[in-house]
Amino acid sequence: MTKAEIVTDIANKTGVEKVAVQAVVESFMETVKDTMVNGENVYLRGFGSFIIKKRAEKTGRNISKNTTIIIPAHNIPAFKPAKTFVNEVKAK
Numbered sequence: 001m002t003k004a005e006i007v008t009d010i011a012n013k014t015g016v017e018k019v020a021v022q023a024v025v026e027s028f029m030e031t032v033k034d035t036m037v038n039g040e041n042v043y044l045r046g047f048g049s050f051i052i053k054k055r056a057e058k059t060g061r062n063i064s065k066n067t068t069i070i071i072p073a074h075n076i077p078a079f080k081p082a083k084t085f086v087n088e089v090k091a092k
Contacts, residue, residue: 051079
């Protein structure tokens with residue numbers, strides 16, 4: 001499902017204009033991104049959590065050049081669904 005399909009679905013279910021729904025959806029996504037960039041997690045009860053995972057420094061290999069490289073420690077965004085969300089998906 002694309003963002004446009006989400007906007008259309010919400011607009012049809014709520015009766016709100018697509019332009020207003022699109023503004024809300026984009027604002028939501030921007031808020032989640034900004035919050036995570038600032039190092040905070042976002043928790044949505046019954047849906048899930050947008051969390052920041054910390055990856056430790058590790059040694060990797062470039063097999064084409066047969067060299068060892070150091071991959072620095074870094075943070076990555078992740079989504080952890082709520083238990084109720086996981087159970088609903090499993091049931092279907």
